[in-house]
Amino acid sequence: MPDDAYEKALSFLYGQINYEKMTVSSANRYRFRLQRMSELLEELGLGHYLYSLSSPKPPIPLIHIAGTKGKGSVAAMVAAMLTASGLRTGLYTSPHLHRLEERFRVDGETCPPEHLVALVEELSQAVESPTFRGDSNFPKEGPSFFELTTALALLHFERSHCEAIVLEVGLGGRLDSTNVCAPSISVVTSIGLDHQHVLGNDLTQIAAEKAGIIKQGVPVVSGVMDPAAQQVVESTAIEHRCTYWQLGRDFQFQGSEEAFWGSRLVYTGPGDPGKHIEISVPLEGTHQCRNAAIALATVEALGRQGSPLSDAAIDKGLAGLICPGRIEPFSLSDDVMAVVDVAHNEDSVAALCDCLRNRRGNRNIAVVFGTSVDKSAEVMLKQLSSISEEIVLTRFHGNPRFVEPSELAPMLPDGWSGTAEAMTDPIAACEKALARISPGGILVVCGSFFLAAETRPWIVARSQ
Numbered sequence: 001m002p003d004d005a006y007e008k009a010l011s012f013l014y015g016q017i018n019y020e021k022m023t024v025s026s027a028n029r030y031r032f033r034l035q036r037m038s039e040l041l042e043e044l045g046l047g048h049y050l051y052s053l054s055s056p057k058p059p060i061p062l063i064h065i066a067g068t069k070g071k072g073s074v075a076a077m078v079a080a081m082l083t084a085s086g087l088r089t090g091l092y093t094s095p096h097l098h099r100l101e102e103r104f105r106v107d108g109e110t111c112p113p114e115h116l117v118a119l120v121e122e123l124s125q126a127v128e129s130p131t132f133r134g135d136s137n138f139p140k141e142g143p144s145f146f147e148l149t150t151a152l153a154l155l156h157f158e159r160s161h162c163e164a165i166v167l168e169v170g171l172g173g174r175l176d177s178t179n180v181c182a183p184s185i186s187v188v189t190s191i192g193l194d195h196q197h198v199l200g201n202d203l204t205q206i207a208a209e210k211a212g213i214i215k216q217g218v219p220v221v222s223g224v225m226d227p228a229a230q231q232v233v234e235s236t237a238i239e240h241r242c243t244y245w246q247l248g249r250d251f252q253f254q255g256s257e258e259a260f261w262g263s264r265l266v267y268t269g270p271g272d273p274g275k276h277i278e279i280s281v282p283l284e285g286t287h288q289c290r291n292a293a294i295a296l297a298t299v300e301a302l303g304r305q306g307s308p309l310s311d312a313a314i315d316k317g318l319a320g321l322i323c324p325g326r327i328e329p330f331s332l333s334d335d336v337m338a339v340v341d342v343a344h345n346e347d348s349v350a351a352l353c354d355c356l357r358n359r360r361g362n363r364n365i366a367v368v369f370g371t372s373v374d375k376s377a378e379v380m381l382k383q384l385s386s387i388s389e390e391i392v393l394t395r396f397h398g399n400p401r402f403v404e405p406s407e408l409a410p411m412l413p414d415g416w417s418g419t420a421e422a423m424t425d426p427i428a429a430c431e432k433a434l435a436r437i438s439p440g441g442i443l444v445v446c447g448s449f450f451l452a453a454e455t456r457p458w459i460v461a462r463s464q
Contacts (some may be wrong), residue, residue, distance in 0.1 A: 003124025006020030006113050007302045009120035010100060013152075016145045025141070036143055037180045039133055040151050043126040049154055051182035051215055058182040060162065061087070063298060066169040066176075066210040067189030069122055069348045070223065070291045073283065073323055074189050075168040077295035083107045085309045087164040090157030092150065092178070094170050097325055097342075097453045104153045106160045106418070119152050119159070126151075146170050150177040160408035173175055185301050186213050186242075187221045189294055191229035192347040207232035219243040219301045223294040243301070245270055247290070255289025257358060261329060265289045275300060281318055284327045284359070287351040292318065325452045330463040334439035337363070340458045341446040342369060346379045352385050352446060364441040366433035367396045368455065369408070370426065371447040372401040378411040380447065389418035390436045394429035396450035426454050 038050055048059050063078050067070045072093050079091035089107060095191050096102035104111040126132055127143060132135050143151075150170075157165055167178045173188075191207045202370075207229035214220055220237040224230045225248065237244040245251055251274065254266040262282045269275035281292045330338040339356070343349045356365060365388040371377050384391060391412070393405040405422035412420055419436075423429040434443050 005117045009117045012120055012124055013100070013145055013148055014107050016143060016148055025237055034175060034177075034180050035145050037177045040126065040143055040147060041144045041154065041180065042323060043129060044123070044151060044155055046151070046154050046158060048182050049332060051180060053216060054238040056182055056216060056218070058165075058184055061184045061302055061305075062181060063164075063166045063185050063187065063302070064178060064181065064183035064213050064251050065167065065187040065189065065298075066171070066173040067187070067223070068192035068206070068210075069345065069351075070189035070287065070294070071187075073167050073288060073291040073326055074187060074295045074298070075166050075221075076323050077292055077318060077321060078298050079105070079166040080108065080321050081295065081309055082164045082166070084317035084320075085307075087307075088160070088162050089164045089166065090153065090160065090162040091166045091168075092153035092157075092186050093168045094146070094149070095449050097449065097456060100149075103149060104156045106157065106162060110413050111156050115156065115159075116152075119155050122155065122435065123148060123152055144177075147177045154181075169210075169213065172206075172212070173210040174208075176213075179213055182264065183213070183215060183218050184305060185219050185221060185298055186215060187223075187294065187298055188213070188233050189223045189291065190347065191224050191226055191233075192345060203229040204232050208236075211236040214240050214242060216240045217242060219245070219305075221294060221297045221301055223247040223290060245301060247294060247297070251293060251300075253289055253293035255286045257284075259343050261359075263289045263292075265292050269297060269300050278433065279315060279318055282321055283323060284329070285355045287348075287354075290327075298354035325449070325456065327352060328456075330444070330459050332434070332459070332462050336434065336438055336441055336443060338434075338443040338463070339445070340452050340456050340459060341444070342449045342452045343380075343446045344375055344448050346376050346383065349380045349383045349446065350394050350446075353383050356387050356442065356444065360387075360442060362401065364389070364437045366392065366437040366441060366443055368392045368394055368426065368429045368433050368443070368445045368451075369447045370394040370396055370405070370429075370451040371403055371408075372399070373403055373451075375447075377408055377447075378402060381408065381411050382413045384444075384446070385413055385416045385418060390433060391418060391420045392429040393420060393422045393435045394426045394451070395424055396448060396454050398454060399450045402448075402450070427458050430455055432460060 067430040083087040101111040169176045211233045248269045252268045256264045267277040325342040328340045367388045393408040395402040
């Protein structure tokens, strides 16, 4: 495949309005519209995936997953178990770490570049077709980058003859591009403070946006634990006459650490007696046990619609799970452990800090941190300073939403006695942090998907 064809395809996608690379002020001016998305799927011949009260069921099992944190891991877990059960399964997630094709997976395999080029060509023809009206209220606003990639995902899954689909919400839920689709199960993993400039300033407002994925009569699985947010999700499910399973009430879990890395989960499902599963998950942290419980409840709910998964498929799916950038460990020279985590809000950083406290032993920890302008940097730095005496503040370069390292320095908590340094080059920042904790320490990179994407290849190249 000629490189110029691939680059042309990427240019077409990235040339559209792209919320992921918008500053806060410009994002606030963009109108999130579902009509464009519906029209686009119709133009592509994918109208059978659209939700309507007259046609509420998807043509194949479709799991729709929203949440402040955990939705990417839950989506990966559900897709892995469905694949292990023998169903050809499409998984759509965002953002990606290294290549756009990572967002579109079939049975764990990324979309081949040559397929991406062909799909984008089909997509561009649909957008430029005289029959594509888009949003008639705002005809000058064409499809956004995320709308196009959502359509591309469904087109890829259709062309790949998928028998099940897992869709991760990009932002919020109610107005997210994925919300035009008809789901078999709706999942809300958690509610926390993130993207407040778009979703609202408190947990109940954010919960209302994420609960917007709930459809009439479609079963809902919830991992939301904040009482006020939980009430919003549950009342929305009741209003839509949905079967509703709540973590901590209808299904339970107990989690513990494996000896070296990973977690052990005991899951109890709804009913008396509920389904009982004991299983290992090759991901670190109690929060991943929680995510696995939500994923298990999701496939159990799907099973009650006539597609039950065997215990063997569940074991196989979770045992082989790989989630790059989710508290991902690497062994470096001089007995150094590196951990790359895409954690970018206070809840996910809290989970990272808990894991590091449990696993560090007597090791020193150096943190490389950079984040986006719409994130709670001060809160995250307070959390990270509690587990590290060495913090190198940096930025990423592939996205204009970064915070300058010099602006992060004053956000470190008063009274913190550690050492901080600001460096604009993230690789140089990693080198500096590595030097400070070698030998035998732990190098941690966190704060942003974009920072993880720029530093992970450097760490992979040095791993043993």
